[in-house]
Amino acid sequence: MGKDIIKKLDWQNIVGHDFNKKIIENYINQKKLPHSIILSGVNGVGKKLIARHIAKMLMCQQRVCPCGQCQSCVAWEKGGFFGSYVLEGESQLLIDQVRTIKADLSKTSYVSDYRVVVMGEIERLTRPAANCLLKVLEEPGKKIVFLFTTGNIAGVVDTIVSRSTVLRFGRLSREESLKIVTNDAGGFGRDEIVNIMMGKPLFYDSLVRANKSVHVGNVIKFWRLVYAGVDVKQRLTMNVVKSTQNKLNGLYMFWESCIRDFWLWKNGIESRMWWKGVDEISDIHQKINLEDKTLMKMLDGLSFLRRNMHRGLNRKVQLMNWLMINN
């Protein structure tokens, strides 16, 4: 493993944040990598993904990294190994966790030049844990890199921030969001996409304005046209969350009848069309032209939701999941 060889860094379809990627590349190529970096920015834009990827690149034993094949890369795929840590989760970060890392970092790594600690949401550090971590940051060992992420930099202990290089991550562009949703690039899972859809207007707009290859866009367009002039997302999700079981049953049945009527009309069978005039429905058809298969799936999904709504599952998530899957 030649220490002086400039490695080719491969971001492997991680979408967006080109500026920060360039900064990281320059740090690595010029051998000026700070020992502590905070990736700061709103949640859901890929900070943790990038932090883990940087760690993988740093620890890779090949010239093109991450190569995905060396001992280090393979270990990373399985969740890390001696000399690297990933601490992510819901709970607080405790002093014992930091102590363990501190003790292990004082030993020699047998695998890579670098040792990397990835720590998510460092605003979760308890005060004693933060103090313990500070001692490590004050006397950083050689080739030890801390990669922290936070969605709330104001909540991070000042002295940790001041000892770190802060990289700010903005929202992704419309095109980048689309790329993630359509190609599932960058390792975003379905849950993350659903989160994005529920919480981030920008991402949601991307979906709605998307062309037909974005499946969920079609379904949402359908509802948007059914409820002309109404915020469809709100109608679909907020109503569901707030409704009593009875109302919800009615709401799902209403949607089902809309779809059923639409399907009947589309196939030349007369239907009552009580929810829209014929002109409007043909307008909807011209604009979105959903396939029969899709409409049937939508019906199946709705009756599934109706049957399962008493189970106390998170209705909003359920509905959004269904919208993602069934079209």
Ligand SMILES: [Zn+2]
């Ligand atoms: Zn490798």
